[in-house]
Structure formats: structure tokens, C-alpha cells
Amino acid sequence: xxxxxxxxxxxxxxxxxxxxxxxxxxxxxxxxxxxxxxxxxxxxxxxxxxxxxxxxxxxxxxxxxxxxxxxxxxxxxxxxxxxxxxxxxxxxxxxxxxxxxxxxxxxxxxxxxxxxxxxxxxxxxxxxxxxxxxxxxxxxxxxxxxxxxxxxxxxxxxxxxxxxxxxxxxxxxxxxxxxxxxxxxxxxxxxxxxxxxxxxxxxxxxxxxxxxxxxxxxxxxxxxxxxxxxxxxxxxxxxxxxxxxxxxxxxxxxxxxxxxxxxxxxxxxxxxxxxxxxxxxxxxxxxxxxxxxxxxxxxxxxxxxxxxxxxxxxxxxxxxxxxxxxxxxxxxxxxxxxxxxxxxxxxxxxxxxxxxxxxxxxxxxxxxxxxxxxxxxxxxxxxxxxxxxxxxxxxxxxxxxxxxxxxxxxxxxxxxxxxxxxxxxxxxxxx
Numbered sequence: 001x002x003x004x005x006x007x008x009x010x011x012x013x014x015x016x017x018x019x020x021x022x023x024x025x026x027x028x029x030x031x032x033x034x035x036x037x038x039x040x041x042x043x044x045x046x047x048x049x050x051x052x053x054x055x056x057x058x059x060x061x062x063x064x065x066x067x068x069x070x071x072x073x074x075x076x077x078x079x080x081x082x083x084x085x086x087x088x089x090x091x092x093x094x095x096x097x098x099x100x101x102x103x104x105x106x107x108x109x110x111x112x113x114x115x116x117x118x119x120x121x122x123x124x125x126x127x128x129x130x131x132x133x134x135x136x137x138x139x140x141x142x143x144x145x146x147x148x149x150x151x152x153x154x155x156x157x158x159x160x161x162x163x164x165x166x167x168x169x170x171x172x173x174x175x176x177x178x179x180x181x182x183x184x185x186x187x188x189x190x191x192x193x194x195x196x197x198x199x200x201x202x203x204x205x206x207x208x209x210x211x212x213x214x215x216x217x218x219x220x221x222x223x224x225x226x227x228x229x230x231x232x233x234x235x236x237x238x239x240x241x242x243x244x245x246x247x248x249x250x251x252x253x254x255x256x257x258x259x260x261x262x263x264x265x266x267x268x269x270x271x272x273x274x275x276x277x278x279x280x281x282x283x284x285x286x287x288x289x290x291x292x293x294x295x296x297x298x299x300x301x302x303x304x305x306x307x308x309x310x311x312x313x314x315x316x317x318x319x320x321x322x323x324x325x326x327x328x329x330x331x332x333x334x335x336x337x338x339x340x341x342x343x344x345x346x347x348x349x350x351x352x353x354x355x356x357x358x359x360x361x362x363x364x365x366x367x368x369x370x371x372x373x374x375x376x377x378x379x380x381x382x383x384x385x386x387x388x389x390x391x392x393x394x395x396x397x398x399x400x401x402x403x404x405x406x407x408x409x410x411x412x413x414x415x416x417x418x419x420x421x422x423x424x425x426x427x428x429x430x431x
Contacts (some may be wrong), residue, residue, distance in 0.1 A: 357409045384400055
């Protein structure tokens with residue numbers, strides 16, 4: 001069993017390591033890994049880096065929250081660029097999508113330089129009368145291109161690099177790929193339930209392959225820097241940065257409710273969704289689906305059937321920053337765990353959804369991560385997931401922190417979307 005009662009800060013004090021960390025602080029020197037104490041259980045998110053205990057919402061928001069963000073950026077995900085002015089253009093609108101049920105927009109989002117790759121956001125929203133509330137929107141990155149989520153010839157094909165898959169030739173999208181992910185996204189089913197969907201291809205931001213020299217990376221380096229440093233942002237941080245700028249557009253789109261944005265992601269993009277939600281308070285709810293190691297599962301893994309930190313760093317070296325790789329086999333020295341990332345979402349609703357046959361993602365550990373974030377939610381007077389909660393097949397467990405598991409492999413399907421919408425109905429009802 002994990003415990004959220006471990007005081008990482010008190011051990012730092014015992015080691016003589018005291019540091020006041022502020023997000024974006026100039027000249028902050030973070031301790032090297034050998035100067036970080038070993039903590040076998042999940043650290044208490046309410047214990048500051050210097051050992052002080054957080055007892056109020058104000059202290060959390062003003063001190064601990066920026067501190068945790070700085071720690072995650074340095075030791076795990078890398079530090080994404082600050083606010084970037086976007087240039088969003090609706091390049092096409094079709095009001096007859098899904099047989100007239102929905103409006104489909106294709107939005108080009110630029111990042112200030114004409115030669116920088118653009119984010120291509122597809123927004124499909126159900127039609128509604130002006131006297132009704134605009135629909136909540138599921139925002140998620142996709143693995144295979146916008147053209148794969150619906151078999152609609154009007155959706156532009158991606159022109160950037162793509163991994164091998166259906167309809168991909170020589171790492172480029174082709175017409176044969178249209179609609180191949182329709183059962184993963186179930187967009188018509190979601191629209192029929194009154195929700196909008198916004199999605200973009202994660203490769204618009206950065207290709208999912210080793211090396212940080214393609215996509216947006218070359219355009220956001222430090223002055224005089226020719227190669228990314230070990231602690232600069234990596235791919236998951238970049239994809240989450242892209243999600244944040246999709247939010248920049250969605251809050252201006254009158255066809256969706258910008259105050260009811262639900263960020264969703266599966267697998268590595270579930271890791272991305274959780275990071276995006278933790279760092280962007282405009283996101284109203286988070287769904288991390290089968291997100292596993294580096295996302296919804298603990299780094300301090302005690303499950304021999306789950307993916308360990310060393311394996312994910314060795315197999316996907318571009319996902320996390322260079323500092324995180326130093327914790328291979330020494331995960332107990334991390335000054336946080338994923339329960340602290342969940343805590344950054346407080347008091348907003350979070351759902352971890354899992355599959356019994358997806359042991360690599362560590363479903364038992366994901367439930368314990370939620371339990372170990374309870375203390376932050378209680379600070380806000382919000383119920384999380386009961387400390388004695390057990391996984392119940394095909395049932396959402398918990399309140400603002402929710403856990404769901406069903407007999408399933410590593411996938412997304414209609415049954416899971418029904419659960420996502422049940423969670424959204426409960427968490428973000430229309431006014």
C-alpha cells in the first residue's frame with residue numbers, strides 16, 4: 001500500500017537541504033539527485049520543499065502550487081515556453097456535418113512566426129438554439145490525424161511526419177487513412193449526447209520520435225542555444241503546451257462553452273492531458289485514460305506487472321526531460337509523485353479510467369495515486385475518492401476524484417466514451 005503521509009520536506013531538512021522554489025524564479029539551483037532523500041511511499045503533496053505544512057487554500061495557491069510546478073518542470077517534464085501569442089484563423093466552416101447535426105470548423109493556430117509549424121484544430125459542435133447553453137467540449141490530441149476521426153473528405157490531411165499506421169505511406173498521411181479512428185473517437189455518438197469535440201494531431205506540435213530538433217522545438221530555444229539542454233521541455237510537455245493553445249482558441253469560440261472544457265487523452269496522450277490540466281486552470285475537468293507511468297500511475301511503482309520509469313525512459317527518451325532519466329532505478333528520490341500532479345488540478349474533477357487487461361498501465365497504482373491526492377481536495381472542501389475505495393468493475397468510484405475500470409485491453413471505444421460522458425454529466429452540468 002502507498003501512503004500520502006510521508007513528509008519529503010522533513011527529510012530534506014534532515015539532510016540539510018533547504019530550498020525555496022518559485023515558479024519561473026531566476027537562478028534557482030535545484031538539488032542534484034544524490035542530494036535528494038529516499039522516500040519509499042508517495043510524498044504528501046501538502047508538505048513544502050522546505051518542510052512547512054500547507055494548511056490553507058491560500059498557502060496552496062500562492063506557495064505550494066507554483067513550487068510543485070517548478071519541481072515537475074525541472075525534474076520530469078521540462079519547462080515549456082511561457083505565454084505565446086497565437087494567431088487563430090478559422091480556415092473552413094461546414095454547417096452540414098454529420099448529416100446536419102453539427103457544425104465542423106477547421107482552425108489554424110500559429111505561434112508568431114510564419115515558418116513555425118501550425119496547430120490544426122478540428123472542432124465539431126452540435127447545433128443548439130440560442131436560448132440554450134453552449135455545449136461542453138471534449139478536447140483531446142489524436143494519434144493519427146484529424147482526417148482519421150471522421151470519414152469526411154473535407155478534413156485536411158496532415159502534411160507533417162506520421163508514424164506507421166493505417167493509410168500512412170512513407171510517414172505521410174494519405175486518403176486511405178480517412179475514418180480509420182472513427183471507433184476510437186465516436187464523434188457522432190458524443191455529438192448525439194450534446195457534447196462538442198475538439199481535436200488535433202499531436203504531430204502538429206512535435207513528432208513522436210527521439211530527438212528534439214523537429215516540430216516547434218527549434219523555434220522556442222533560449223537565445224544562443226543550438227541544442228536543447230537536458231532540462232528543457234520534452235515531447236509530453238510540448239504536446240500539453242499545444243493543448244493549452246487549443247484552449248486559447250476554444251474560450252473564444254461561441255459554439256462551445258469555454259468554461260466547460262474537458263481535456264481527454266489516452267495512453268501517452270493521457271499523460272499529456274493530465275499535465276495540461278494540472279498547468280492550465282481554464283480546463284474544467286481532466287480525463288486521463290490508461291495513462292500509466294509518467295501520467296496517472298505512480299513513479300514509485302510497486303506492481304511488477306506495470307511499466308517502470310527506467311523502461312519508459314529507455315524506450316521513449318524524448319517524452320521526458322534529461323533530469324527524469326537520472327531517476328532510473330532511483331524513483332524514490334523524486335521530490336514528488338503523480339499524486340502531486342493530480343493535486344495541481346484541485347478542486348477540478350479528475351477521472352482515471354483503466355482496463356483490467358491493461359496491467360502495464362498499473363490500474364491498482366492509479367487508484368492509489370488518486371487516494372494520495374485527497375488531502376489537497378479536502379483543503380478545498382471537496383470530496384475526492386474514499387480512502388477505503390476499491391475498484392468496482394464498470395462503475396465510477398469517487399466524487400471529484402473518480403476511478404473507473406472495466407474488462408478491457410489498452411484501447412478507447414464506445415463503452416469508454418459512455419463513461420466519459422457520464423463523468424462529464426455529473427461534473428460539469430449545464431447551467
